[in-house]
Amino acid sequence: MNHPLPPETSDRPLAPGQRLSRSARKSLSPETEGEILALAAKYPDKLAATLPALYLAQAELGFAGLEAMKEVARILAIPEGHVFGVATFYTMFHQKPVGKFHLQVCTNLCCALRGGAQLFEQLCTRLAVQPGGVSLDGLWSVEEAECLGSCGTGPCLQVNHEVYEEFLDETRLDAVIEACMRGAVPEWGK
Amino acid sequence: MGAIRTKADSQSYTFEGFGSDKFPNFMLRGTGDLDNWRLKTYEQRHEGYEALRKALKMDPASVTGEVKASGLRGRGGAGFPTGLKWTFMPKDTEERAFTRYVVCNADEGEPGTFKDRAIMEYNPHQLIEGMLIAGWAMQCKLGFIYVRGEFKWLIDKLDAAIQEARDAGYLGKNILGSGWDFDLLTYRGAGAYICGEETALLNSLEGRRGEPRVKPPFPATKGAYGQPTTVNNVETLASVPVILRIGGAAYAAIGTPNNTGTRIFGVSGQVKRPGLYELPLGTPLDFLVNDLAGGCSTGKKIKAIIPGGCSAPMLDAKDFDCPMDFDAMKARGTMAGSGGVIVMDENVCIVEAVLRLTRFYAHESCGQCTPCREGCNWLEMVLHRIEHGEGRPGDLDLIASLTPRINLRTLCPLGDAACGPIDSALQKFRHEFEHHIEHKTCFVKGPKLTAGISVH
Numbered sequence: 001m002n003h004p005l006p007p008e009t010s011d012r013p014l015a016p017g018q019r020l021s022r023s024a025r026k027s028l029s030p031e032t033e034g035e036i037l038a039l040a041a042k043y044p045d046k047l048a049a050t051l052p053a054l055y056l057a058q059a060e061l062g063f064a065g066l067e068a069m070k071e072v073a074r075i076l077a078i079p080e081g082h083v084f085g086v087a088t089f090y091t092m093f094h095q096k097p098v099g100k101f102h103l104q105v106c107t108n109l110c111c112a113l114r115g116g117a118q119l120f121e122q123l124c125t126r127l128a129v130q131p132g133g134v135s136l137d138g139l140w141s142v143e144e145a146e147c148l149g150s151c152g153t154g155p156c157l158q159v160n161h162e163v164y165e166e167f168l169d170e171t172r173l174d175a176v177i178e179a180c181m182r183g184a185v186p187e188w189g190k
Numbered sequence: 191m192g193a194i195r196t197k198a199d200s201q202s203y204t205f206e207g208f209g210s211d212k213f214p215n216f217m218l219r220g221t222g223d224l225d226n227w228r229l230k231t232y233e234q235r236h237e238g239y240e241a242l243r244k245a246l247k248m249d250p251a252s253v254t255g256e257v258k259a260s261g262l263r264g265r266g267g268a269g270f271p272t273g274l275k276w277t278f279m280p281k282d283t284e285e286r287a288f289t290r291y292v293v294c295n296a297d298e299g300e301p302g303t304f305k306d307r308a309i310m311e312y313n314p315h316q317l318i319e320g321m322l323i324a325g326w327a328m329q330c331k332l333g334f335i336y337v338r339g340e341f342k343w344l345i346d347k348l349d350a351a352i353q354e355a356r357d358a359g360y361l362g363k364n365i366l367g368s369g370w371d372f373d374l375l376t377y378r379g380a381g382a383y384i385c386g387e388e389t390a391l392l393n394s395l396e397g398r399r400g401e402p403r404v405k406p407p408f409p410a411t412k413g414a415y416g417q418p419t420t421v422n423n424v425e426t427l428a429s430v431p432v433i434l435r436i437g438g439a440a441y442a443a444i445g446t447p448n449n450t451g452t453r454i455f456g457v458s459g460q461v462k463r464p465g466l467y468e469l470p471l472g473t474p475l476d477f478l479v480n481d482l483a484g485g486c487s488t489g490k491k492i493k494a495i496i497p498g499g500c501s502a503p504m505l506d507a508k509d510f511d512c513p514m515d516f517d518a519m520k521a522r523g524t525m526a527g528s529g530g531v532i533v534m535d536e537n538v539c540i541v542e543a544v545l546r547l548t549r550f551y552a553h554e555s556c557g558q559c560t561p562c563r564e565g566c567n568w569l570e571m572v573l574h575r576i577e578h579g580e581g582r583p584g585d586l587d588l589i590a591s592l593t594p595r596i597n598l599r600t601l602c603p604l605g606d607a608a609c610g611p612i613d614s615a616l617q618k619f620r621h622e623f624e625h626h627i628e629h630k631t632c633f634v635k636g637p638k639l640t641a642g643i644s645v646h
């Protein structure tokens with residue numbers, strides 16, 4: 001491909017193999033770059049900074065797309081292929097943008113025995129999102145999660161990386177959605 | 191950095207008689223109290239760091255000896271004797287000095303298991319002290335706590351607790367005047383169940399994909415960053431201060447002869463009071479489920495119990511009296527595993543439950559070896575069509591021919607784990623599968639367990 005592509009934006013991530021023109025590349029802020037370099041010094045081997053660096057890049061750029069991966073590889077001076085392999089292996093690195101509020105409902109067995117699957121379906125209907133997709137207004141994304149380590153208090157819900165809601169039922173679901181809209185829950189990446 | 195969580199969780203942690211000699215409370219002290227994690231509380235109320243002082247006065251080999259004498263077995267799943275594991279670490283010789291590491295497995299991904307989380311939430315210093323003692327016993331340089339990515343708030347809390355310990359001189363250089371240097375680092379995973387397997391965990395800790403390694407070399411020879419490493423579960427390490435404090439022999443007197451001490455059992459699923467209960471090993475399963483957790487929450491009869499995290503083969507009513515220890519569970523064809531007890535009532539469709547679990551394994555297979563990667567997907571497809579009323583007459587034989595080709599033929603035990611639920615369900619609840627295939631519908635009429643994909 002020899003004509004430059006528009007930059008990778010939150011609604012149009014790049015496919016693997018696609019290239020960005022040099023001028024369109026987004027880079028991480030100097031602060032994040034500094035944090036990543038500090039991480040590299042913290043562990044016995046700088047490769048170990050790959051995961052934490054991807055978290056930082058994901059927080060700043062909103063998702064861990066190719067841009068984020070390339071930046072991490074550049075800053076740590078490690079192969080891009082390694083970063084790509086890592087970023088695509090783990091489910092918590094999102095190659096595509098998620099909503100401002102990324103909701104994960106556990107539907108594994110213990111939670112399902114207490115109604116997790118039904119709550120997940122309700123959530124999708126209420127917020128008008130497809131599982132794995134983002135709502136039209138960009139606010140919500142909903143995902144079925146595997147065990148979140150709250151089996152005794154299931155069904156449980158995680159919002160972004162912060163909040164857990166346990167013993168979830170319809171009333172609590174409403175309360176969480178309301179709290180998000182009120183701004184009481186930190187947005188994705190914040 | 192996110193804020194340290196201030197909301198208490200509302201599950202049960204205690205029962206009548208808990209904390210007495212019969213039911214000692216070693217692992218769940220102060221649970222439910224949100225300030226319990228602080229160093230001050232640990233020192234003042236829970237004899238904090240006394241065991242470390244004691245250990246530092248002993249020589250490392252006698253510390254390991256004490257742990258051996260206690261009979262402690264790993265709480266992560268396999269039940270391997272902890273003291274023995276520690277002796278596998280190579281000692282320094284005149285020609286060669288090693289850099290040794292101790293790693294805490296806090297990946298807690300096994301469905302049904304939620305105990306390590308409570309230790310990190312309420313008693314992080316007990317874990318830190320345990321890692322210090324393990325570090326001293328094996329003369330390690332550094333310890334890592336590998337925590338699953340979803341527990342971000344717990345990592346923040348652990349970091350805060352580690353800093354408290356550093357400020358108080360329990361971590362860092364020349365700890366309590368012993369001349370020994372040791373420190374702890376936390377590492378955040380990123381959402382992969384397989385990273386709970388110890389060699390996958392080590393790969394992840396090095397910033398690689400979490401794929402299990404070929405063994406040998408075992409971690410004690412070549413672990414994190416190529417150095418000798420011991421991996422232990424959170425609960426295992428948090429038991430170590432208790433052993434040093436009360437003595438190995440006293441610890442060994444609790445429980446049954448080959449299965450000593452207490453462990454935390456997590457009860458989930460259809461019970462009235464789900465939660466964490468610390469009990470001596472060998473306590474009968476039905477005492478936990480009926481007397482402590484209050485029995486079935488739906489008022490129906492209990493049909494099946496998975497006794498040790500979802501990888502453990504399920505038990506039916508005739509085995510509910512099984513003592514909960516490693517050997518007794520093994521004798522009944524299942525395993526004590528991670529201590530997660532999942533209770534299902536008679537309205538639960540076993541086919542659907544097994545489908546849900548198989549979907550989990552197919553999703554979490556790392557893809558390195560063919561029997562697991564392909565086999566789990568095939569099993570899921572076959573179970574899916576049975577559940578959807580499209581089962582074919584030969585399907586049960588097909589499943590029965592698939593599982594022996596996965597079981598024990600994979601690089602890591604995930605393949606075996608995936609076969610456990612299916613094999614046991616087919617053996618004990620075969621009629622439900624047959625009913626599904628014959629009548630194209632479910633044997634029971636319970637609420638469905640899988641989102642969007644079911645015939646109910």
Ligand SMILES: Cc1cc2nc3c(=O)[nH]c(=O)nc-3n(C[C@H](O)[C@H](O)[C@H](O)COP(=O)(O)O)c2cc1C
Pocket residue numbers: 263264265266267268269270272275295296297298299300383384385386387388389421422423424426427602603604607
């Ligand atoms: C697929 C798989 C997942 C595992 N997940 C965990 C886990 O989440 N936590 C854990 O402590 N051990 C887990 N284990 C067991 C570890 O491999 C290892 O046996 C354990 O950490 C050893 O610690 P212990 O001797 O203290 O039990 C898992 C094993 C397998 C095969």
Ligand code: SF4
Pocket residue numbers: 384401402554555556557558559560562563600601602603604605
């Ligand atoms: S058994 Fe499965 S999870 Fe384990 S190494 Fe093989 S493919 Fe990976």
Ligand code: FES
Pocket residue numbers: 106107108109110111112146147148149150151152154155156301302303
């Ligand atoms: S099964 Fe839902 S949190 Fe464990």
